[in-house]
Amino acid sequence: MRLFLYLWLVTSIWACLAAAAPRTIAKRGSSSFVSSSKDGFSVNGSSLRFVGTNLYWLPTLDSNDDISNLLKNISDTGIKVIRIWAFNDVETIPESGTWFQLVQNGTTTINDGPNGLQKLDTVVQMAEQQGLYVIMSLTNNWNPVPNTTTSSTAIPEVLASVTSPRNTLSNDYGGMDLYVRQFGLQNHDDFYTNNQILTAFQNYTKQIVLRYLNSPAVFSWELANDARCNSTIPTSPTCTTQTITKWHAEMAAFIATIDSNHIVSAGTSGFQCPDCPKLYPITPTASPTPSPAPGKKRRSVAPLTKEQIIRQRAESRRQNRAAAKRAGTLKEDGIKIRGRWVSTATREVSSSIGPTTDGSSGVDSQDILNIPNIGFGSFQVFPDQNLYAPNDPNLSPVENKINSSLTWIQQSAQSAAAVGKPVVLNGFGLVTQSNLNDFVPFNMTYAPYASNTAVMDFTTRSGFAGNKRQQSTSEFADDSEQEQGYSSFLQMGNSAGLAGIMQYQWGSTGITQSSSAVQLDTTNSPAPAAATVDSPNDGYSIANNPAIQQILQQGVQAMAQDS
Template identity: 30%
Template sequence: MRFSLVYLLVSLVTFIFAKKASNVPKGFATTQGRNFEVDGKPFAFVGANSYWLPLLTSKEDVEATFKEMQAGGVKVVRTWGFNAINGSELAGALQSGLTYYQVWNSTEWVLNDGPQGLQRLDYVVETAGKYGIKLIVAFTNNWVGYGGTELYINWITGAGKTHDVFYTDRRIVSSYQRYVQTIVNRYKHSPNIFAWELMNEARCSGDLPAGPNCVPGSNTLHTWYQEQSEFVRDLDSHHMITTGGEGHFYWKTPVGYWWNNTWISDYNYNGQAGEDFDLDLQLENIDFGTYHIYAQYWYPLLDFPGSNWTTKSWGLEWIQQHADAAKKANKPVILEEFGLSGYDNKTDAYPEWVDLALKTEHGGIMPWQFGVNGLKESGGNRLIKYADALIDGASPDDGLAIYRNQTFLWNVFTNAAKVQASRFS
């Protein structure tokens, strides 16, 4: 009787997983425990970040970029599914050829689905599939860049509000969902979409400060993740959903460091950012976890010549901690963004970071950011927006981009791509 019960339970679990797999359309990515799958076969990858792909005005340059990505073993690319401007910027955007999807002139944005708008994203999605690459598409940005949450806040609630009203003001939530519905419905049948991402790097604060309602333990972000992931799941029952978060923890045991005889509570562990990686990963409609590494920028007080603290060692701990959390939740995890300035810093840390991510069975490894040379639009030189520009045919470089002619770094990732591909062969 006891044996029969165990057998029945095993059979039921097997049936549920088989039913889930059979319901996923051909070519769509899904999860099986801590692994990704495509068409019933395990799928692990090295990917890339390229927010600027839909900002290119030349189809030939888009194609050339994907061709180089394919040559580097890239299987998944993360890009922005948002580009919004104020109405006052429209004339300049039309003149410069800037890609934009939303125009804000009042409390309601206007969609641009024309040739300078979503048709450019259409081409990126289409071309990705041509080269066997899938896309993670983020719906909005925690930061002001390319029209993130602050546009919603400023236009809908007016000046003087804190950043976190984005997550709680029902007018803002409704406006965000209207845009999400537009994007999801446009591509919900495409196998070229790997996953939807609720926001890039959601935090309690952004370019605006946090308010008193988004503090450690308030679960403001957790509640928002839950509501929005349920909203997307109702629209699209097949594509995966993730948060796009940086992987901040909310540990009850204090973590911090001493500086100048003062104990500093660590922002990455104390819940102040608003995330709770362990708790958020348990959400039913969050299919996998994401986290980022920017130790140089997060710990400027500790990162100085002669310090016994290093970005490399801290990054290794951060990678292991997220692998442990993913194992506990029995879900995949992606090292979704990581970057160091300085070539020597990259060559010192990246091999060990990537090696540990491979050993801890990360489903994906995605450096920030992919760089490509030889782009030809506007003679290879064009200011896009902010400081983002094509210079001598090179894609935008914030000091973190990795180009093919950086042979050592390029090989770190191409070799890792081979390891990922061989994991389940």
């Protein structure tokens, strides 16, 4: 039943998109740097559509051999693009480990040493040797600090910083909230508007951009991961979608003045706001329709609308209900009169389109994508942390997550097509029951499902789909459901014409452990062998998971065939 629903949905949405926006490959210019156009990406005169992966932690590894081996293993699967954090901000200089920038008391200092930007140099050089391109993200929306309060009104957290080394979690690299705290400000959105912070961030950005100005291994400069109005630090009442759009425009223009080789990209979650006022509205000439395939009529791609979202949800629920009824699994509501069910509840879909599409996060990805200096857009698929549509009672919790994600992929592709620029799914992931001990939501500092977490309270944290209630472990995918979900995400992304699809996140075993964590023998006995561990994991790692790696490899082949 589940597999039927997945395949039916993928096939039906693919048919709609194929009719709406037939794709053609235009003649490409020749350059060793990646370029973007309405037809997608190109390098050296050839089109580039890709399956990629995320390794935010790669520059923090101690061993260059580990970095080299990881990149070779990734390249051997056919993956072409990786995405990493090109930032690592600290408030105080750590005793050991990697850090790129000290942000302290309103001043910044860049670390150009062997445990600083030289580690980033190594990653870029080794990626180029393996024929890989690197998306370089320049800051992060998320940098929560542990809550150590033990009063009766607060919930003590199991701190990741106690049980895991620094940089284990994707949100443990500094970022926007660190700037706000260290510049003595109060609101998260001060990062986007305060002149001192803007100058400091531009200074860091300039150092990174100029450092790799002539490297063809850099795919793009991603301005920020998941930028939005809200984070752990409160937002101000004045933060709107135009606040975030304006910041992207300013930063993209700044980079364009110092680097004409590389494209600039947005790294948002893809949140939409059809009804929000635009700084960069779509005009009839801004989105030329590609030439139709033989035998097809020329069709324009309309922007996403609130009405369309509500209509799609209603139709999806109707079809799911019909499929469940045919399969004999329909969950009837109401009372039975003369052998027939009479509903006692309305079946209408709510007119509220939800936080991913109503602008409440301060993100209008379509408006950001239409900024002239933005080369391509992004969106993400993390249904364990974001609710993309109301749950359908005819589907199981995991089916709802996968079903809503597929529709989200479709909507994101349509939104980008209306602008006439490429869009990349720059991170997708499903948390499995076997990964729950390591799962740390992007706006938390601890693993709420870990066996040593006595109390789980999500009411004080934002950015987590379960923040109003305690989720059951059965609401998370098992290994088989994850494999089905990932296959369907890749198939939908390819069918919808995405320019790239990136899994979150890669994983590996046998990583050399930091020397500071190894107990050295002070006697005259031989030195012990270096300890090894798994790569960092915030709940999405695919270490020890050859099935997912094979699915990614199949996705690589499918994207290549359809290019």
